[in-house]
Amino acid sequence: MDVSYDGTDFSGWARQPSRRTVQGVLEEALHRQPPGASVPKSVVVAGRTDAGVHATGQVVHVDVMPLSEPSGRIPVSALGVPDLTRMTGRWNRLLPGDVRVLGARVAPDGFDARFSAIRRHYRYRVSDAPWGVDPLRRNDTLAWNRPLSTDAMNAAAASLLGLQDFAAYCKQRDTGTTIRELQRLEWRRVDEHLLEVSVSADAFCHSMVRSLVGALLLVGDGRRARDWPEQVLASGVRDSAVAPAHGLTLTAVDYPPDAELAARAEQTRNVRTSPAGRE
Numbered sequence: 452m453d454v455s456y457d458g459t460d461f462s463g464w465a466r467q468p469s470r471r472t473v474q475g476v477l478e479e480a481l482h483r484q485p486p487g488a489s490v491p492k493s494v495v496v497a498g499r500t501d502a503g504v505h506a507t508g509q510v511v512h513v514d515v516m517p518l519s520e521p522s523g524r525i526p527v528s529a530l531g532v533p534d535l536t537r538m539t540g541r542w543n544r545l546l547p548g549d550v551r552v553l554g555a556r557v558a559p560d561g562f563d564a565r566f567s568a569i570r571r572h573y574r575y576r577v578s579d580a581p582w583g584v585d586p587l588r589r590n591d592t593l594a595w596n597r598p599l600s601t602d603a604m605n606a607a608a609a610s611l612l613g614l615q616d617f618a619a620y621c622k623q624r625d626t627g628t629t630i631r632e633l634q635r636l637e638w639r640r641v642d643e644h645l646l647e648v649s650v651s652a653d654a655f656c657h658s659m660v661r662s663l664v665g666a667l668l669l670v671g672d673g674r675r676a677r678d679w680p681e682q683v684l685a686s687g688v689r690d691s692a693v694a695p696a697h698g699l700t701l702t703a704v705d706y707p708p709d710a711e712l713a714a715r716a717e718q719t720r721n722v723r724t725s726p727a728g729r730e
Contacts, residue, residue: 452494453553454509457695459590460549463502466493473500473550477512479584480545481513493575498571501658503696505591508572508703532557547708566720568636570705573650575664579672580644592645593698597672599646601638604671608648609638610681611663618687620663621656628722629656636663638671651657654719660699666674667691 462470466478497510513569517531525541526534535555536730542552556660561567576592578584583594611633635651648667650660666683669675669692682691707715 452511452555453515454511454657455507455551456505456509457549457590458500458503460506461502463504464496464499465721471710475507476547476550476597477511477552480542483545488588495564497568498655498701500699501696504699504701506701507696509628509701510564510568510704512558512562527605530557536626541723559709559712560688561716563711563712563716564704565704566716567712568654568704568719569707569715570651571655571701572635572703572705573655573660574648574702575660575670575694576700577643577646577648577650577664579646588645589699593695595668595672599668599671601640601646601671603673603677604638604648607667607677607680609662611636611679611707612683614685617659617684617685619655619664619683619685619689620659621689623689627656631656631659635665636667637699658693661696662692662730664691664694664698666690668692668694 454473456473458473460471461473464473466472466474468592472495474496481494494511494513498506500506500509518533527536528534535557539552542555546552558656576588577599578592578594579595579599581595581596584592585594592698612635614630614632616630617633621629623629632653633650634653635649638646638648640646648664650663652659663680666675666680670677670679706712
């Protein structure tokens with residue numbers, strides 16, 4: 452399933468007691484299946500997002516049992532799969548307006564939304580306008596009250612690319628590796644006062660994107676030298692420069708060809724022992 456959501460009013464992706472979460476409302480809609488349909492226990496997500504973080508290209512999978520007979524007015528194929536276009540429309544009628552299922556399909560053999568992924572893409576938006584943020588963009592764009600230099604930020608970003616230990620840019624956990632391959636970290640000015648940074652990696656540890664953005668913004672406004680983010684990386688010590696969540700959006704998740712899905716999932720499971728892709 453391809454899923455999009457506005458993270459403003461959610462306490463992140465993961466289900467939490469007494470909290471409104473994306474996983475919670477999505478699973479609630481899935482549980483309200485027509486009579487005779489299986490009820491999924493839990494969906495598996497490509498990248499767990501934190502409170503306030505948005506998504507336009509989230510991917511989830513869920514294991515279900517095939518139907519043995521038609522369910523209501525929704526046709527069922529010979530394989531026991533209901534018409535997923537019709538089901539997508541039904542789910543969206545059940546879901547709140549800040550979550551949409553963009554599409555659904557039967558996954559290839561070996562597919563795992565989390566472990567089969569080879570790359571995740573994020574975007575962070577910032578306004579350096581002296582008056583703040585356009586009111587219509589206030590929920591997905593950070594207001595930065597100092598002029599920013601894309602040249603300075605891109606120069607600093609270049610030294611962070613590649614396969615490195617990003618412990619200094621991750622919220623520490625007891626288990627799991629902080630080694631990641633950062634493949635893209637590129638700023639561009641898309642309007643007079645609007646900037647975007649595109650960030651891609653094989654996976655991200657907790658708060659990694661926002662920590663990278665926070666460090667680069669201090670370079671962009673001149674408060675830190677261009678080599679400061681690299682020094683932080685080399686130190687291995689987490690700095691307090693973390694950008695707020697609401698400027699961040701998960702835009703896409705990449706997967707290998709179908710024949711390689713199972714092998715990729717197995718390879719990733721052997722390397723990752725804590726949640727990957729969390730931001």
